[in-house]
Amino acid sequence: MVRKAVLPVAGWGTRFLPATKAMPKEMFPIIDKPVIQFIVEECLEAGIENIIFVTGRHKRPIEHHFDINTDLEKHLEHAGKTEILRNIFHISRIINPIYIRQKEQLGLGHAVLVAEPVVGNEPFVVALGDVIVKDEKNVVERMIEVYQRFGKSVIAVFEVSPKEVSQYGIVSCRHIERDIYILDDLVEKPHPDEAPSNLAIVGRYLFTPTIFEKLKVTPPGKGGELQLTDAMRLVLEEEAIYAIKIKAKVYDTGTPLGYIRTLVEFALQREDLKEPLLDFLKDLLSRDIPQIHRT
Template identity: 50%
Template structure:
């Protein structure tokens, strides 16, 4: 059983749904309360036992690299002003082992995973989509790694989506094998509501076996002229068993404006320094 040591974070997209805010800054750096979106996923990975974070970037993403780098001037300023709590937070961010690789063409999620192949090597790995923020007591990826360690195969994160909204997701056809764990029979990308095989949607958490790389290289461009990760996963499913885990926790779609606002409210209310005053403010609103 090979340990899951590396996690890929695709972060080369243009973030057009958040324009004009993302015209000059990466979507991944938009603050959710006081931390950029991508930091939530990276912290989840570290708490799950990941040793190396691999961020797939593109043009205009330098702010991501700066965020996880050492900032001597800022640290010195915080030290001189006695703001040691903030200094500790800044230093913790720069201690994370982060590597970067460029996706020079916007050819989709499957291609983003493929360009990280040399950094991953021949070992199973995780993929985390920073848009999907999962609020849970046990980190979502840690839950999935536990399943991987039981079955030794790829594990896909899934959540139930009711109604016609399921058509916005990849959807799984499954057989249940234990509580919240399923063996995957098939997966369909964004099916019409009437044709969806279940209400179990693929969300932005994956543990994949290294054989996926060879399949991604052979995968033709699919929907939108992009290399779809789902197409390669279906090919992998024909070769070996794959599992799905219906994780425990609340998923926030922070890649959507409404989802981002809802996540901001939820996380702000949980903060001991902000929650009470913010809750009182919300109650005072005339809606």
């Protein structure tokens, strides 16, 4: 059984400084819910309650968010705000959070390796803390289904445009059936002319314990960091890695523009915000502001 999920959230969030000096980017709100909660809820819906946060010393707000706040709950109860109370009551009690420190920022691969003492010798999910995935089918649940069938590591991939391949890890793979593929190779952020495909890794992985063995012998890669994709290539030398191709909407909140796009799209999906926001955007575009270029 897949019982644990690792969420690497120790990064500095330098693209958002100075905002991230005191507030982790994973805690930035998408209207009224922090980014990290969307990822945690995805894992919970897939039946995973043991959430391992790989954090740093500046990530305390994440710990506070998933803790029980009895004073706040009493205040909401006395104020009759039952819906809000139900939301915060649920998330703080259904999750079993485990926090482990990544003392040095040595890359995503290192963050995953740091979790080995807690994960142990069992399969586990890795979900990036700044990528929200919205699909009709829970992606983590679908990955678990494929793992239970083949008993090997599984990743989620999605199609990107040729000009975007340099922003992602790109896979070379063979189609097996329906949405299932088997990997031949993967390349981290290739030049568009050198990309083996346009299938990009989403930020959802399901690994067998073999990944820990390979991370321990993977040499430092780009930027002197331990790259997860380099370790995955070593895994491929010994055992298969499968991929599921998803048609989900992938929201990368790890950049300012990606965060803004996510915020706007989520607001437009809410009935209480859609019309007022559309009116505001139309008014904004109608003004004679040189910085706004009409399409």
